[in-house]
Amino acid sequence: MSEETTVLGRSAPLDLRLSDSELETTRDHVLQFVRDVVSDAGADGAVLGLSGGIDSTTTAFLAAEALGEENLHGIVMPSEVNAEENMSDAERVAQMLGIEYDVIEIQPIAEEFFDVFPEAADDKQAAGNVYVRTRAVLGYFVANYENKIVLGTGNRSEALLGYFTKYGDQAVDCNPIGNLYKQQVRQLAASLGVPDDLVSKTPSAEMWAGQTDEEEMGVDYDTIDAVLALHVDGPLSKAATVRHLGVDEATVDRVVELYERSEHKRHMPPAPESLRP
């Protein structure tokens, strides 16, 4: 890890874990939510991208239970920046659940974009987002054809930090785990029987080889969750949050900066107000 990407603050003694009864209620609530969204849409089930990570795995476990495995279609979409192990984990999840799944190689599709605008092809953020948005197009391609909805896998931590690609992995019809902080997703996953190696896997958006969420954001998820819960979602001031968590001001500032600068990602694109009365 380079000096600029040192992960800030690692002492966040805030326990956001759900109690056993909250876990059960959360699970039931999400199952009903998924059933309602699918049925309100008049759809025949759902499609989701499987990455072998904790978010898509947890969402798949919940959706298979909510809809029945025959109504969930997984898509595994490898590119040259994905670790093979993650793609085989994604297939393992589909096989464990007994859902239909396809493996669609997206490198050739992404290359078409890189070829027509080669000056951006080496920009890892811009190019990484091409992979993410290509997956979104394919998700809707399958969903349109099969009269299904597209399930998102975003959690509350990512949503508040804007840690997603606009019109990429956020281009979905609903986010079943969208009100859970990252550490609560891990807890729910374990309670659903998601294998331990997937629960404890290092989170990565895999937009370029070797990327990890925590290194890119500069703060670890437990600290992010604690600052979000106390200060962004909660009522504590910055000073009180620093005191409560025993982290430095820079850590709280970094989380707030990520939250504020991603405001545009949480709204419909604005247009000027109408000039007519």
Ligand SMILES: Nc1ncnc2c1ncn2[C@@H]1O[C@H](COP(=O)(O)OP(=O)(O)OC[C@H]2O[C@@H]([n+]3cccc(C(=O)O)c3)[C@H](O)[C@@H]2O)[C@@H](O)[C@H]1O
């Ligand atoms: N103030 C503003 N008002 C309106 N629009 C604004 C804007 N600032 C930027 N924009 C627009 O937003 C664009 C930048 O946003 P975007 O294209 O999303 O790109 P950006 O936020 O730069 O990159 C996506 C981030 O999400 C992370 N990610 C992606 C996918 C999955 C996951 C995961 O872990 O699940 C994480 C990824 O590692 C990266 O840090 C700009 O090019 C511009 O078009």
Ligand SMILES: Nc1ncnc2c1ncn2[C@@H]1O[C@H](COP(=O)(O)OP(=O)(O)OP(=O)(O)O)[C@@H](O)[C@H]1O
């Ligand atoms: N290679 C892939 N194939 C299919 N879907 C993918 C792939 N990469 C990402 N996705 C989809 O985009 C979502 C966001 O990607 P990301 O890799 O950040 O999430 P994740 O791996 O599920 O969870 P984590 O943040 O813990 O790594 C995934 O949950 C998945 O639905």
